[in-house]
Amino acid sequence: MDLATPPATDAKLRDADVLALLACGDVHGAFERLVPRYEHKVYRLCFTLLREPAAAQDAAQDSLLRVWRALPRFEPGKAALATWVYAVTRNRCLTLLAARPKHTQSMSLPEVQAEVDLLASPAASQPGADASDTVRKLVDALPEAPRRCLTLFYYEDRSVAEVAAMLGLPEGSVKTHLHRGRAALLKALRALGLADSQLWLG
Numbered sequence: 001m002d003l004a005t006p007p008a009t010d011a012k013l014r015d016a017d018v019l020a021l022l023a024c025g026d027v028h029g030a031f032e033r034l035v036p037r038y039e040h041k042v043y044r045l046c047f048t049l050l051r052e053p054a055a056a057q058d059a060a061q062d063s064l065l066r067v068w069r070a071l072p073r074f075e076p077g078k079a080a081l082a083t084w085v086y087a088v089t090r091n092r093c094l095t096l097l098a099a100r101p102k103h104t105q106s107m108s109l110p111e112v113q114a115e116v117d118l119l120a121s122p123a124a125s126q127p128g129a130d131a132s133d134t135v136r137k138l139v140d141a142l143p144e145a146p147r148r149c150l151t152l153f154y155y156e157d158r159s160v161a162e163v164a165a166m167l168g169l170p171e172g173s174v175k176t177h178l179h180r181g182r183a184a185l186l187k188a189l190r191a192l193g194l195a196d197s198q199l200w201l202g
Helices: 010-014 016-023 027-050 053-073 081-099 109-119 131-140 144-155 160-167 171-191
Strands: none
Touching: 016 027, 027 053, 027 081, 027 144, 027 160, 053 081, 081 160, 131 144, 131 171, 144 160, 144 171, 160 171
16 A cells, blocks of 8 residues: 555545546536435535525525536545535525524524423423424524534434534534533433433434
């Protein structure tokens, strides 16, 4: 092995076929390989950021169209293909979020507490209440950064590296958000008598 040559990353190995087609100038073929591989991930990232299925679907389609238009200019030496696709998607979603009226944007900390208080009410803790639904509501009520990280990491089963790429964050920041989000969830779960963290890993 040539020690001077760094090993290929998993992302580069996974997308080697797409990169090979791009290197040959076959943009159409590269895009045909890329779409089935990334369309679901693009949609899930849009949904995580926008939190509305219809808006996420529109944003995902628009993001893939933007990827198609920019694909001839993609430079493999600057970023992994996955990182680039996520960046295009994330930028589109952030533009859409910035255009929303302020009252439709992420919940403030007082609103999060109000949501927790609602979930802690007697009606929410009846024997028939679904613990996993309650936990998901708690996750949705978290501040934006930990909510996004927890959703992708636990509910979408993404690795820390993938979450970092999808959200454009350093891996250390993702780990911090996961830690803080877990701590906030466990505190709320204890208040509801649902302190078993396995409830929200399913």
